[in-house]
Amino acid sequence: MSLRTALLVLAVVPGVALAALWAVTSGQTLLDFQRQAAQGLLAEQAGQPSNIVYYNLQEERRLSAESLARPDASRAALKKQRALTDEAIAVFQSLSDVNADDAPSEVRDAVARAREAMNQLPAQRTLVDEGGSKQQRVVYAYYTDLIATDLKLFAALSHVDNGEVTQLSQPLVDLFWAKEMISRSDAILARGWPSGKLSTEDLQEVREAVAGQSFQAATKVVPYLPEDERARWQQLTEGSAWAAKTKIEKRLLGPVAADRSGSVALDADEKTWREAMDGVTPELVGLLETRTEAVVATGKDSVMSLLLKMVLTSVIGLLAVVVVVWTTWRLTRNLRRRVLGLQERAEELEKALPDVVERLSRGEKIDVEAEARAIDAPADGGDELTRLGSALNQARTSALTAAVRQADQHRGFERLLQRIARRTQQLIGQQLKKLDELERKHEDPEVLDGLFDLDHLTARLRRYEENLVILSGGSPHRRWRKPVPLLDVMRSAQGEVQDYRRVVLDLDGAPWLSERAVGPVSHVLAELIENALSFSRPPSPVEVRAAKVSRGLAIEVEDRGLGMDEEQLAEANELMSRPPRMDVLAHSEDIRLGLHVIARLADQYGLRVEFRPSAFGGTRVVVLVPDELTVPGPHSGPVAVPGPAASAPPAPEHRPAPAEPGALPTRVQGQALAGVTALSDHAARTGRP
Structure with missing residues (x-):
């Protein structure tokens, strides 16, 4: 290295270090911006539609309870509400798909649970249409659980990186819960209005709901609302509708005596309660919408502030890098004459x-x-x-x-x-x-x-x-204590892939693997078979052939898929012969992680793996298992030989016949998921697999 180059290095190193620091800082700020922007977008795409689902499910729950309590009444309102609920669910299903893969795991799980619960809605509606008082609690429990699942999604969406948004979101979630408590009381009372009675269990649930909404509002909502929203809440609670609702709730909370059937009389007027609920519910919905809009606006403002911070940091950092590089270059040029030694x-x-x-x-x-x-x-x-x-x-x-x-x-x-x-x-x-x-x-x-x-x-x-x-x-x-037939190893590998029915096994002879080789060979074959299935279209088969050769066992995995070009084959074979030191963090996005696993196992256990082009246009992989990893199999005890098939057979049943009529078969652990399509003449004669 020349003196000029050495001094140039001294000039560049500080600048590069500062540039790296600037890049890391700017990159981290950019990541924070992208993450918060994505969270805000997800809140709009999944959170706001789920709000509409929440409102409609509460109303459908009440109307369903009324329908079951009054079988002869008109169901026009329920039918109309079901259409509104279906429309809201359809919007939620379509919008929540947009960024589901990029969402945090907590949100993905909550969305999945909500969708799963929503899929059961038609069955519950059938129960309502069939009628019967016995269905009351079942239907109520379903709707209540579904709404609770929706509320858990709200809570998951509120857990964002922005602390201010999280702090503002918590009272919103608690306000949703407070409204849910009121809605539960409304749905339970809808059962009792026709008869004028409630069971003691229903009365207890109403009391718990009343206590829950009072606790939520007093301790978790009102103290954390802004001044204007707190004034709206006070105006709501001081209004006539709220007073009528509270008066009826106080009667329900008072001492009552149950009759012989375990029911208590409803000391309230249905019309008064309905008018009170019709007055309270819109006000609560309006307050919820206002709070939601405030949280969303705060999130957007935070994202814009973060964007401004990112721009300023990048510009100032870049100027600092330029100044440092220029200053360092000037100083090193002056020192050039004195560093020759x-x-x-x-x-x-x-x-x-x-x-x-x-x-x-x-x-x-x-x-x-x-x-x-x-x-x-x-x-x-x-x-x-x-x-x-x-x-x-x-x-x-x-x-x-x-x-x-x-x-x-x-x-x-x-x-x-x-x-x-x-x-x-x-x-x-x-x-x-x-x-x-x-x-x-x-x-x-x-x-x-x-x-x-x-x-x-x-x-x-x-x-x-x-x-x-x-x-x-x-x-x-996993460890094996005894040798295992290669056939069982091949079946085990076949059973660890997804589309196992496309795998065709062809075994020549009856070779056995030593206990040390069972796990590695099974793992290597499973990775190769899965790779072959992934890069070939159904229903094309993936053939796995095995036979004894002069230096051990040769196992071939051949597919009819996309194949690999010469450069890819050379890279794969180079990886198999010289597995590099694997840095998991550096290769976390590498789609060839399976090849690294195969290379590690092959190097550790002395396996030879070679990738070749297939005559069918796909890829053929040859795995050579050395003699020291094979053992002679036992010669006692004939084993039934599966018959050959002309094409890849469907997966055979592995359930023994029932012991008596009506009994179901039981699964036998360890059985393969598909059969062998061909065996050698020697295997047929000896009766060994």
Whole structure:
């Protein structure tokens, strides 16, 4: 390196460091702006439509209760309200889809729960149309739970990064709950107006709702409302409609005596209550809308302030970078004539630092103090050259310290990731055990099908968690104590992919794998099969063939999909032969994470994996399992051989015949999800799979 270049480096490094700091600061501000803007957009697209759903569900709940209590009454109002509710739900379903993938997990879960509950609405309406007093509590409970789910979505949307918006949103959520308490009282009383009586259970629920709305309003809403909205609340509560409502509620809260049937008389007039509710409800809705608009406006103002901050920070930071770069260049040009003696040692530092970083990547311990003493310079100052030597020493120490810290953080992150993945694997194991218990307990075919799907998804999740362990430098948690037939391993891998019915297995002979190779080979095959299914269109098959070769076992996975060009094949094979050190954070968006997992396992267990073009236009992957990972299988105990099929068969049933008429089959754990399409003549003769 020339002296000019060395001084140029000294001039550029501070500017680059400041530029990086400026970029990070501006980038973080930009991310905050984008995140808050996205949250505000999501609140408009999911929050405001859900408000309309909330209002309409409350009204439909009341009208449904009236319809069940008065079977002979006209249902025109209920029919009209159902149409309004359906329209509101349709708007909510369409708008909440816009940014669902970018929303926080809490919001996504709340939206999913709300949609799931809304899907049950037609069935509940059927119960209402069928009539009967027995349906009263069932229908009421459904609508109440659905509205509570909607309110939980409000709460999730209020948890944003902007603290001011969150603070303003909480009284709004509590006000929604207060109105819900009033609406619950209205719906329960609608059951009793025709008969003039309420059951003691219904009366208790009314009392709890009255107490709940009073508590919400007094402690969580009114103290936190702005002055103008607090005045509106006071005007509402001092009005005649609210007074009439409160008077009836006080009667219901007073002592009553139940008759022999367990019912109490309603000491109130339905018309008075209806007029009171018709007066109170619009005022409450108006107050809620005002509060919602205030929260949304605050969020928009905050976003604009953040945008202004981002612009100012970027401009000032850029000016600072320019000033620092220009000043540094001027100073280094003046020092150029006096640093010629340090050129050789500066070059040594340039060569030594990458070596230290490489040693750190191999896990070696580095003594920062020992490595930093490359240039002799007194600690008590000196002339310009000695001080420059000290500065170089300091720069070297800082770089080494940062490298050591980064290496330690990386290793710590890997260990932390392994621990988290291990704990998740334990939970997955417990979930599989629980699913197995449920499968044995339930006999309903529809329930069993759902449980089997959950079992299948959980098995895939277990493999994904093992991917985290492997990528972070660990080994799969599952262990086998005995050798396993390759056929079972292939079936196990087949069972851990989604579209397993397209997988065709072709096994030549009856090879066995050692207990050490079962997990890695099954994991590698599952990743390859899943990759093949992902890049090929249904219903084209994915063929998995296995046979004994001179150096071990050869397993081929071939698809008829998009295929890979020569450059992609070369990159994949290079990855298989020389797996790099995997930085999980740096590759978190890499769609080839599965290939990194395969490369890690192949390198760890001595497997050879090669990607080739397929004659069908797709990709053919050959996995060579060395002889040391295979074992001779047992020769005793004939095993039934599946018959060959002309094409990929549907998944066979794995449920034994019922022991008695009407009994449901039970699932046998460990069975494959599809059969083998071809076996060698030797396997047919010996009876081994």
